[in-house]
Amino acid sequence: xxxxxxxxxxxxxxxxxxALMLDARTPILEIARNVGISGAAIHQRLRxxxxxxxxxxxxxxxxxxxxxxxxxxxxxIYLDKAANxxxxxxxxxxxxxxxxxxxxxGSFGIFVKVLSLDNTHxxxxxxxxxxxxxxxxxxxxxxxxxxxxxxxxxx
Amino acid sequence: xxxxxxxxxxxxxxxxxxALMLDARTPILEIARNVGISGAAIHQRLRxxxxxxxxxxxxxxxxxxxxxxxxxxxxxIYLDKAANxxxxxxxxxxxxxxxxxxxxxGSFGIFVKVLSLDNTHxxxxxxxxxxxxxxxxxxxxxxxxxxxxxxxxxx
DNA sequence: TCTGAAAGTAATCATTT
DNA sequence: AAATGATTACTTTCAGA
Numbered sequence: 001x002x003x004x005x006x007x008x009x010x011x012x013x014x015x016x017x018x019a020l021m022l023d024a025r026t027p028i029l030e031i032a033r034n035v036g037i038s039g040a041a042i043h044q045r046l047r048x049x050x051x052x053x054x055x056x057x058x059x060x061x062x063x064x065x066x067x068x069x070x071x072x073x074x075x076x077i078y079l080d081k082a083a084n085x086x087x088x089x090x091x092x093x094x095x096x097x098x099x100x101x102x103x104x105x106g107s108f109g110i111f112v113k114v115l116s117l118d119n120t121h122x123x124x125x126x127x128x129x130x131x132x133x134x135x136x137x138x139x140x141x142x143x144x145x146x147x148x149x150x151x152x153x154x155x
Numbered sequence: 156x157x158x159x160x161x162x163x164x165x166x167x168x169x170x171x172x173x174a175l176m177l178d179a180r181t182p183i184l185e186i187a188r189n190v191g192i193s194g195a196a197i198h199q200r201l202r203x204x205x206x207x208x209x210x211x212x213x214x215x216x217x218x219x220x221x222x223x224x225x226x227x228x229x230x231x232i233y234l235d236k237a238a239n240x241x242x243x244x245x246x247x248x249x250x251x252x253x254x255x256x257x258x259x260x261g262s263f264g265i266f267v268k269v270l271s272l273d274n275t276h277x278x279x280x281x282x283x284x285x286x287x288x289x290x291x292x293x294x295x296x297x298x299x300x301x302x303x304x305x306x307x308x309x310x
Numbered sequence: 311t312c313t314g315a316a317a318g319t320a321a322t323c324a325t326t327t
Numbered sequence: 328a329a330a331t332g333a334t335t336a337c338t339t340t341c342a343g344a
Contacts, residue, residue, distance in 0.1 A: 007221060017217065024179035024213035028320060041330055043321060048328095056218040058179035062172065063211040064308045066162060072257075074229070074266065076297075089303050101304035102227075104297045111229065111297060115308050142231075142259045142266060148244050149256035153219045153270050182320095184337060196312055198339065 007052040009155075012037065013045055017055075017155050024058040064115050071116045072144040075126060076108035083135025085109070091133040097125050108140065119143075162207040164310075167192065168200055172210075172310050179213040219270050226271045227299040230281060231263035238290025240264070246288040252280050263295065274298075 009017070012035050019026045019034075028046075032039045049055045064070075079088065085103070092101050092112060100113035112130075116122040126139055164172070167190050174181045174189075183201075187194045204210045219225075234243065240258075247256050247267060255268035267285075271277040281294055 017215065020215040021217060022212075022214070024215050029318095037329090038331055039320070040322080040332080044329070052221060053218055054221040056216045057177075058213065058215045059177070059307070060172065060175035060179050060213045061211050062176060062307050062310065063208055066207060066209040067308065067310075069308055074257075074259075093304060096309035098304060099306055099308065100302065102229075102299035103301045103303065104229075104299055106297045111299070112304070142261045144257035144259055144266070146258045147255065148258065149248060149253060149267070151254055152214070152217050153222065153224055153254065154251035155217065155222075180320095182337060183339090192311095193313055194338070195314080195340080199311075 007049075007054055009049070009054070013049060014155055016042060016045060017049070020055075020058070021152055021155070024060075068117050069115045071118055071122050072147065073114045073116065073122055074142040074144070075112050075114055075130065076104075076140040076142075077110040077112065077130065078107065078137040078139065079109040080135045080137050083109075085135075088133055088135050092130070095125065095129045097121075162204075162209055164204070164209070168204060169310055171197060171200060172204070175210075175213070176307055176310070179215075223272050224270045226273055226277050227302065228269045228271065228277055229297040229299070230267050230269055230285065231259075231295040231297075232265040232267065232285065233262070233292040233294065234264040235290045235292050238264075240290075243288055243290050247285070250280065250284045252276075 015035050016031055019031050028042050029039045032042050035042070046055070064072075077088075079085065088110065089101065092098050092110070097114050097116055098112050099115055102111045103109065104111045114122065114125060116125055122141070122143070126141065130136060130139060170190050171186055174186050183197045184194045187197050190197070201210070219227075232243075234240065243265065244256065247253050247265070252269050252271055253267050254270055257266045258264065259266045269277065269280060271280055277296070277298070281296065285291060285294060
């Protein structure tokens with residue numbers, strides 16, 4: 001168990017975070033001008049926020065559609081009572097189209113988010129890659145026809 | 156409908172993308188040294204990748220746990236046949252704890268991802284904020300006990 | 311598509327409040 | 328603890344190969 005110290009963030013921290021949550025390459029000096037302190041001060045605040053682990057990193061966001069990945073699906077995976085869950089997770093990690101994987105409450109044990117080229121490709125991933133894992137009983141799919149919201153927690 | 160031109164990316168583009176997908180503030184010159192071309196050339200390639208929309212932006216990633224958001228849940232929302240879906244989506248956008256929202260195939264019409272402080276808070280969001288929207292019949296929740304995979308499409 | 315040079319910006323550090 | 332100005336390293340743009 002990790003003990004995460006709580007942190008107090010003021011209005012300046014919020015402005016810094018809001019700018020960088022939208023665009024990780026927002027110029028520091030632009031933020032500095034907006035909040036009225038020096039670039040070096042913004043930097044020190046960023047280091048503090050990173051140290052507190054409130055900022056867990058930064059990423060360039062890739063648009064999967066440009067690579068032909070047009071189908072997004074959620075797949076619930078029902079596991080055998082005797083299934084070795086660690087083994088199942090390890091097998092799921094080896095499927096690159098799986099971008100999220102959760103242990104969940106409810107009827108299925110594992111819930112994954114899958115990016116695929118099309119429905120045929122999705123079917124292949126489910127039938128050939130997921131269903132063949134030892135311990136997997138059956139799956140239930142939900143295809144996202146359109147995503148309306150994609151954001152982070154509000155600060 | 157948006158027409159996205161397909162793009163050819165070579166090994167250098169892949170190296171650039173892989174570095175920046177892991178850390179959006181990786182120095183361009185560090186990448187330049189790794190791949191053996193100038194910083195200016197990396198820059199031009201980045202502009203090409205942005206223009207193609209393969210790169211759809213960059214973000215600082217906030218760790219919700221540090222802000223006390225320890226419960227992640229997926230909620231399936233069943234809609235009335237007569238529901239005004241645009242109205243429902245608009246109402247969902249006003250709930251800041253909803254970070255993803257999808258129109259989906261299958262029994263429920265809408266599927267959302269919710270970040271909440273704890274189970275009590277989640278219950279409040281479902282009962283007071285989601286169930287009260289006109290057109291919403293009932294909901295079905297799935298709580299993520301542990302997330303094992305969180306990544307982007309493999310390049 | 312690449313390079314090297316020039317101008318602007320980021321990151322670090324010693325120092326001050 | 329949080330800010331600043333100076334210094335070094337990096338990013339960005341541009342003319343030209």
